[in-house]
Amino acid sequence: MHHILSNLRIDINSSLFLKDPESSPLGQKIIKSSIDLIDHHGIEDFNFKKLALEIGSTESSIYRYFENKHRLLLYLSSLYWGIIEFQLVLQTNNLEPGMAKLMKAVETLFAIPQTDKLSFSVEGKKLRHILNAEFVKAYHNKHIDEQNKKGYFSIYKRVVLRLSDIIIEVNPEYKFSNSLSSLIIEGSMNQYFLSEHFHNLTDCHSEDNLYVFYKDLLTQTLKI
Amino acid sequence: MHHILSNLRIDINSSLFLKDPESSPLGQKIIKSSIDLIDHHGIEDFNFKKLALEIGSTESSIYRYFENKHRLLLYLSSLYWGIIEFQLVLQTNNLEPGMAKLMKAVETLFAIPQTDKLSFSVEGKKLRHILNAEFVKAYHNKHIDEQNKKGYFSIYKRVVLRLSDIIIEVNPEYKFSNSLSSLIIEGSMNQYFLSEHFHNLTDCHSEDNLYVFYKDLLTQTLKI
């Protein structure tokens, strides 16, 4: 039902899975190997048959953990945003409101999620790559409203709203904090994607460039 | 091979179709009805069987025009961006470089594509809705690099670069014009999407709000 990270727990909506993957070696292998496979071949070329082959199990066994691969992607997304949220809080909650805090938050949002204290082994770099490449597919889907109601995106939404709060602290007069927050977060995933596939549509080919781009954008936009 | 718009032609990459849909009544019905159906039910619930039923034809007949539904989506995307590009040029090429020109460009990018001078009937509002909802799926796909090489996204890319050029005119010192342009364009589609499905993650629930949000963002960011 949740991941333990030191003594902090990441609560993943339990209706995303049929059986908690953390609770067994097979479940843990499912998570670990699905990240490897999706990272390497993309979600479209990924299915439970291939995953079963990879971990030396069977399709039917995997179906006992997840209803389908889309739920698994939502699980991985929640895991990712849960770690990011934890890091965001950890890095910023003791800082004074202001641009320095906001930029610390932005930096944290792009950082590789720290997975070493998770109860099972997950490669943070691969997890981030999956999210950058595939997260849009997690919500651009015909069941979005129904799934949203069930809370499958709540961690992600909380992250957007937390960044929005930090924006508001910088400039309480600013009227578009939610839009700016979502623009920044969605935008960063998209800029990664562009850098990989439509190289000349972005100037940000490294985290550093993206950081500078956003720092300038935010500093100018939120000037009082 | 192209759409006639007064005397301007929108060249759509001819390898996107097997047989030009403009060239026959059936082809025109395919375009018109696919827009209606995708607009109404989304791309996931759309297939050539349903389309055939809708227009009183057969699956095999439709397959003579398009290899698959993804190509059809790419065709519709090219049609959309082609119209937008035309409008963008029309509205801005006689303006003096500067913020007024940039904001005119931004306004044009969100506007409903004018389809009345097209050689066949297409509802601009529906076409825009499809793009806002489904365009990400046109390029978040495992064949992206191969398709990009074939030029399936060239009109879209040209639009991003045109906006980037207008940004540069405002402030020639600005180092992130490509990123800013793609952020604006992708962002606007995303803000529409958020307004529809994750209401509280955006403050832009109308074109006017989005315009104000961007105007402020751009004015501040590009200040010399």
Add this chain to the structure above:
DNA sequence: CAAAAGTAATAGTATTACTATCAATATAGT
């Protein structure tokens, strides 16, 4: 009016996503 092109009708294949059933194995409690 004949040739050609375009379309309809029908059937069929391959793949994918998912379900059902039952046997084998491991684990836990007594």
Add this chain to the structure above:
DNA sequence: ACTATATTGATAGTAATACTATTACTTTTG
């Protein structure tokens, strides 16, 4: 050690989808 229970493996099968193939009918064109 023995039984009940949970977990996984093995196998088969279903339904839907995306796409292909073939043939016949209809319309257009020279």
